[in-house]
Amino acid sequence: MPLRSQTYIHIAPSSSRDAFTQLSSSCPTNASAQSQHQTHPSNYKDNQARTAAISRLALLRMAWSGNNNSESHSRHNRRLSAVLEEGAQGRHDDDGYDDAHKGRRRRRSFTVLLLGSYSHLLRRRTRRFIVYAFGIFFLYLTVFRLILNSTFHADLPAAGAASSGLKSKPTSRTLRDPPPRANLAGARARDHRPRAPLPPRLLSKRTRDHRVEGGLLKVNPESLVHPIYQLIRDARDEWDQKVARQSKTLKQAVAEYRRRYGRQPPKGFDKWWAYVCEHDVPLPDEYDQIHHDLLPFRALSPRDLNSRIDVASLLPDSYTLKVKRGSIRTLSTYDSQAIEGANERLEGQAALLRPIAQWLGDITVVYSVHDTATAVVGYDHKRELLEHVEEGEWFDEDDEIDMTLEGWAAACPFSSPIRIYSPLTSPPSILPNTSITHKSFISSHSSTMDLCSNPSLISLHGALAGKSPKVQPLTPIFSLSKTKLHSDVLGVPVEQWIDTKHLTDISWEDKTEDRLMWRGSNTGAYHSTETPWRISHRTRLLKMANMASSEHDLAEPHTNSGWDGVEARFGNEAGGPDFVEMLPSPRNMRSQQLKKGIQRHGWSEVNERYMDLAFTGSPLQCDVQDGTCEDLAYEFTWADPMTHEDALKYRYIVDVDGNAWSARFKRLLSSGSLIFKSSIMPEWWTDRIQPWVHYVPVQMDYSDLYDILGFFQGDLSFSGSELPLAREIATSGKEWASTHWRKEDMTAYVFRLYLEWGRLMAERRGDMDLVYEESMDWGNGSDRGHEHEEEEL
Secondary structure, eight states, X not given: OOOOOOOOXXXXXXXXXXXXXXXXXXXXXXXXXXXXXXXXTHHHHTTHHHHXXXXXXXXXXXXXXXXXXXXXXXXXXXXXXXXXXXXXXXXXXOTTSOHHHXXXXXXXXXXXXXXXXXXXXXXXXXXXXXXXXXXXXXXXXXXXXXXXXXXXXXXXXXXXXXXXXXXXXXXXXXXXXXXXXXXXXXXXXOOOSOOOOOOHHXXXXXXXXXXXXXXXXXOOXXXXXXXXXXXXXXXXXXXXXXXXXXXXXXXXXXXXXXXXXXXXXXXXXXHHHXXXXXXXXXXXXXXXXXXHHHGGGGGSOHHHHHHHHHHHTTSSSEEEEEEETTEEEEEEOSOTTTSTTHHHHHHHHHHHHGGXXXXXXXXXXXXXXXXXXXXXXXXXXXXXXXXXXXXXXXXXXXXXXXXXXXXXXXXXXXXSGGGGOOTTTSOOOSSOOOOTTTOEEESOHHHHTOTTTOTHHHHHXXXXXXXXXXXXXXXXXXESOOOTTOOSEEOOOOTTOOOGGGOOOOOGGGOOEEEEEEEEOSOSSOBSTTSOGGGSHHHHHHHHHTOOGGGSOSOOOOOOOSHHHHHHHTTTTTTSOSEEEEOOOGGGOTTOOGGGGOEEEEHHHHHHHHEEEEEEXXXXXXXXXXXXXXXXXXXXXXXXXXXXXHHTTEEEEEEEOSSSSOTTHHHHHTTTSEEEXXXXXXXXXXXXXXXXXXXXXXXXXXXXXXXXXXXXXXXXXXXXXXXXHHHHHHHHHHXXXXXXXXXXXXXXXXXXXXXXXXXXXXXXXXXXXXXOOGGGOGGGTTHHHHHHHHHHO
C-alpha cells in the first residue's frame, strides 16, 4: 500500500486510627489515702509545684461549690486526697464518685497544670473549651495534618516509576574501551514523590475484586471497589518490580539473557552494553519483541537466510541497508515520485544506524517502504520452524509449504477463538455494548493485541477488516508497523519524532478544557462501497462521539448479518443501544455495589459532557466514483485543524491508529495531557511502558471509554472525579517520553536488533556468541587496568 498523506495535529510536549499511649500504673485497692502519703512522701517533695497546683484546684472547687458546711469540706478533702494519690501512684478508687466524676477531675487537673494561678479567672465552660481546643490541636498535629499533606502531594503526583537505567555515565567517547572509573553498581531509582492515593481498603489487601483474563479485567458487578483503582494498583506494582529487577552490570545482563532466551547473547553484546551505559538507556533487559520477531528465522540455515534476503531486496517498494566493515550503503526499489515520504524513511533508518555501524558485523537489512506490514506465515509452517529451532536443526528449504491457506485465522493455532469466529454470524456494532454484564477494561495492552485470542478486533480495525491475506513463506522483511499476526520484523520508526526539549508546554493547572479531544484525518481504511469502512476504528469513534440520542430509535442491539446491514443502519440505528450505562464515579460510590450505582444516560448527554472529536480537512482515501467521498462529507462534521496552542489546553487526548501505527504518540505524551490510546499495533517500546502508569489503554470497541472518562473527570454533574490520579498518569507519561523515548533509546533498540540479525546471517553462526569475560564488565573492576595505563602514560 503506498504512502498517503495524513493529517496530524502538532502537540507539544486502610483507614488508620492513631494510637494514643496512656500512662497507667497499678495502685493498691485496700490502702487509705493517709497511709499512701506516709508510704510515698518523697513523691511530693520532688514535685512541689504539682502539689501546689493540685491544692489550688481543691480550693477553687470549694469556692465554686458555694457550700462551707462540714460535709462539703470533708468531700473536698477526699477529692484532694484522691488527686494527690493519682499524682503519686495513678488511679485511686474513690468510692464516693463514679467514672464520670473521675474523668472531670482529670480534665480540671490538666487545666490547672496548664494555667497555674490564673485558672481562677476562667469560668468552668471556658476551661472546658480550652481543654477541647488543645485536644483538637493535638489531633490536628497527629492525624489531620498527615491527611492534608497526603492530599496535597496527591496533586503533585509522581511520574510513576522512573526508568531503571545505570547510575553513572561513562565519560569515554568511544565504545572500543570501557571508560575509566565507571560505576554501574546502582540503578536509577524511581522518583519518590508520593503517588496519588488509592483507597486504603484496596491497598490493605492484594486480592482481586475483579478477575483478569487474557489481558482484560472483567468487572464484578457485586464489587465495592471501582475496577480502575485495581488496575492502577496492579500496574504500579508491575512497573516498580520491572524497574527494580533490571540488570546493573554486563554480567547480570548476560545471565538474564540466558535465563530468558536459553542461549548466549550475540557477539558484540558487550559493545551494546557499553552504549547503554554511556547513554543511560533505561530498562536494559526489556527487549522481548526482538526475540519473538527473530525466533522463526533461527530455523533457517545461514545460506538459506542470506538467499532469502537477496530475494527480498529486489521486492518492489523496499529499500536495503547494508553494513560492510563499518560503512553503510543503501539501495531502493521504490518510486520516490509516487510514494511521498519514502526517501525520508530511508534516511531516518540510516540515521539510527550510523552511530553504531562500526560495532556491527556485515549485515543486510531490507525494509518495506510502506507503513503497513507485508507478510503472514501460516500457523503450521511457523510451528514447524519453531520445532526445528527447539531441536537445533535447519529447516530444509526444499520442503513444501502449503500456500493455499487464506485468511487471518490461518496464522493462528487451531484451538484459538479466531478459528470459530465469523463476522457474519457475530456482526460488529458501531455503538459499543456498555452494559454492566459486559464491562471490561484493558489490564495488559500487549496481551489484548493477540488477535488469535481476540478475533473481534479484526472486524473493528480498518487495516484488517474485509481482508483475507494469503500465507507466504517466511520472508526476511523489516517493517515499521505490524500486528501480532504478521511475520515481519518490527523496526523503529522515526517520523514525527521530536526532541522534547524543543516542545512548549502548559501545566496541568493551566489546561482549561476537560473534554476528550481528537483531531485528524479519516485514514485507517480505504473508503469505498467494497470495504466495510463504516466500522473502521476512526469512523466508528467519530460516529459514536458525535451521536445524538435522537438519531436512532429505541430498538435492541441489531442482529443483522453481513456488512450491508451494518452500513444501512448507520444513519439512524447505528447498531447499538439507545443509552450508555456508566459505572458510578469512584468518590460517589458510598460503599455500595457497582451494579447498584449504575447510571443510564443518552448519547447526547455523555457526548456533550465528555467528547470533542472531529475529522479535519476533507475526505481522503475514498472512492470518488462510487460516491463514498460524498458520503463521508455528508455524514461527518469536518473541522479546521486545531492550532498547537489550542490543543495544549486539553487535559484529555485520545490517540488511535491510522493506516498503521500512530506516529503522534510521543508528541502527545510530551504535552503533559492524560493520553488515552487505542491500538492493536505493538511497537518497539511496548515492553518498556506501563499502561495505567504512563497512559490509559482503551479497547478498540470503545466500550470502556465513557467509564474511564467518568472515573477521572467525574459524573455528568461534575462530582466524584479522580483528578489527582489523572494528573499523576499525565505527568508520568510526559517524563517517560523524555527519558525512555530519546534518539539514544531508539538507537539502542536497533543496535541490539542488528546484532541478533548479524549472528543469524553469519556463515558460522556458532562463532557469533558472546564469550563473557570479567574484563568486559565495567562494574567488576575492569577500569583498574585503564587507570594503571593512564598513570604510566
